[in-house]
Amino acid sequence: MSGPEPFGARLRRAMDERGPLCVGIDPHASLLTEWGLNDDVTGLERFSRTVVEAVAGRVAVLKPQIAFFERFGSRGVAVLEKTVQEARAAGALVVMDAKRGDIGSTMAAYAESFLHEGAPLFSDALTVSPYLGYGSLSPAVALARESGTGLFVLALTSNPEGGEVQHAVRPDGRTVGATVLGHLALENAGEEPLGSFGAVIGATLGDLSSYDLDMGGPILAPGIGAQGATAADLPAVFGRAVRNVVPNVSRGVLRHGPDVVALRDAADRFAEEIRTAVTAV
Numbered sequence: 001m002s003g004p005e006p007f008g009a010r011l012r013r014a015m016d017e018r019g020p021l022c023v024g025i026d027p028h029a030s031l032l033t034e035w036g037l038n039d040d041v042t043g044l045e046r047f048s049r050t051v052v053e054a055v056a057g058r059v060a061v062l063k064p065q066i067a068f069f070e071r072f073g074s075r076g077v078a079v080l081e082k083t084v085q086e087a088r089a090a091g092a093l094v095v096m097d098a099k100r101g102d103i104g105s106t107m108a109a110y111a112e113s114f115l116h117e118g119a120p121l122f123s124d125a126l127t128v129s130p131y132l133g134y135g136s137l138s139p140a141v142a143l144a145r146e147s148g149t150g151l152f153v154l155a156l157t158s159n160p161e162g163g164e165v166q167h168a169v170r171p172d173g174r175t176v177g178a179t180v181l182g183h184l185a186l187e188n189a190g191e192e193p194l195g196s197f198g199a200v201i202g203a204t205l206g207d208l209s210s211y212d213l214d215m216g217g218p219i220l221a222p223g224i225g226a227q228g229a230t231a232a233d234l235p236a237v238f239g240r241a242v243r244n245v246v247p248n249v250s251r252g253v254l255r256h257g258p259d260v261v262a263l264r265d266a267a268d269r270f271a272e273e274i275r276t277a278v279t280a281v
């Protein structure tokens with residue numbers, strides 16, 4: 001008896017139907033102010049509900065960044081619970097951006113918080129950090145397989161400081177980032193049409209031709225817009241793997257709020273730029 005449909009298959013279908021764009025829900029204090037909202041839970045709730053109303057029915061993925069909700073304690077997390085539920089009800093997949101990482105036993109609790117169906121923050125996928133050793137993620141991998149959810153593992157991050165760790169060369173001659181990608185390739189082996197264990201690779205990183213990006217899973221690609229990358233960069237950065245790329249745009253879309261139509265139009269413009277860039281490959 002087969003279990004729930006794997007995240008990778010659900011994501012592939014959503015990307016084919018809605019395009020690959022992921023819009024981030026990052027309620028920065030500065031954005032709340034720009035939207036004429038107070039930097040409080042009421043403003044947080046209005047902000048989040050507006051983004052869901054504007055784009056959850058049309059983009060494949062929404063990516064709430066948990067830190068901006070945790071800033072308000074339990075009432076902020078209550079807003080996040082509602083936001084995730086409303087986004088999923090509108091047909092978007094939700095990637096919870098929590099970048100969780102810990103030793104195995106604690107990692108299991110982190111995984112249950114987001115990937116166990118019935119958890120208040122149940123999401124379709126979770127960002128995780130492998131920097132306690134890729135193997136420390138195994139409880140999250142196991143639960144994802146069981147619950148039909150997925151992981152996005154930080155591999156080559158968009159921030160300029162990432163290289164210090166991720167480009168470090170291990171005794172076997174491979175970089176730390178390449179080692180993470182190698183683990184993911186094994187995790188996704190045999191999964192069709194797309195594995196459920198993705199990598200986070202910044203769209204800001206320029207030439208990655210020395211890396212094998214074809215690890216059978218999706219690539220969450222932040223960095224477009226506020227961090228300086230553009231949709232046109234995607235084919236050059238990701239090569240053939242661009243077909244599995246989920247480009248993320250957070251501030252680049254959110255700065256057009258609070259008007260719902262303006263938010264929607266901004267998302268549509270990014271979606272069209274991405275479609276043009278990716279189909280040119």
Ligand SMILES: O=C(O)c1cc(=O)[nH]c(=O)n1[C@@H]1O[C@H](COP(=O)(O)O)[C@@H](O)[C@H]1O
Binds near residue numbers: 065127222226248
């Ligand atoms: O895991 C992430 O989502 C992530 C990884 C990474 O390497 N770089 C990165 O920017 N992110 C997240 O992606 C979003 C980027 O936001 P914008 O720069 O506003 O589009 C933020 O929520 C970041 O935390």
